[in-house]
Amino acid sequence: MTRKALLIVDLLNDFMPGGALPVPDGDAVIKPTNKIIDQCEDKEDWIIILAVDWHPEDSKHFDKWPIHCVRNTPGAKFHPDLNVPSDAVIIYKGLNPSEDGYSAFDGIAWNGFELNDILNIFSIGEVFVCGVATEVCVKLTAIDAIKKYKTFLLLDACRALTPEGGRKAVKEMEDAGVIIMTTEEVMKIKI
Numbered sequence: 001m002t003r004k005a006l007l008i009v010d011l012l013n014d015f016m017p018g019g020a021l022p023v024p025d026g027d028a029v030i031k032p033t034n035k036i037i038d039q040c041e042d043k044e045d046w047i048i049i050l051a052v053d054w055h056p057e058d059s060k061h062f063d064k065w066p067i068h069c070v071r072n073t074p075g076a077k078f079h080p081d082l083n084v085p086s087d088a089v090i091i092y093k094g095l096n097p098s099e100d101g102y103s104a105f106d107g108i109a110w111n112g113f114e115l116n117d118i119l120n121i122f123s124i125g126e127v128f129v130c131g132v133a134t135e136v137c138v139k140l141t142a143i144d145a146i147k148k149y150k151t152f153l154l155l156d157a158c159r160a161l162t163p164e165g166g167r168k169a170v171k172e173m174e175d176a177g178v179i180i181m182t183t184e185e186v187m188k189i190k191i
């Protein structure tokens, strides 16, 4: 049995319309994401992982980006409509003031485990990535994932900062070997 991870990136208030660093139409991914969470939840061959931007106030990251997702602020909380399973693994990234923490593979869980440790412990072979923004944290996460795991991008559950940036990022991920699918296709074929 190939065990699988659903890896959801940055569905946080500051990346949603009205937030500090909004991704246009970002909240449109909540519905398909909830649908696939609902399908994966309680399946023994799936784990659900959510990556969270969790910056300190004095992060150097804010030289490049508007201040967003400062730890323990409302902007760093999940979108209120996202169904976060109680047993989901949360990966915190961008913890260090000198790091950007774009990729979920640069983050750690509450117990200090890195994402690769967790994927090893659960014997994960396939990783399904979705979230925002396509051309930043989603892309860098998927490009890290493909180094070790069969990796899929759930295109309908991603949104980009710009259409052009999104298209280019999808092409780069495809060129790196990431398989592009939709949540509907994954729910039909893989769950």
Ligand SMILES: [Zn+2]
Binding pocket: 053, 055, 061, 068, 069, 094, 100
């Ligand atoms: Zn950030």
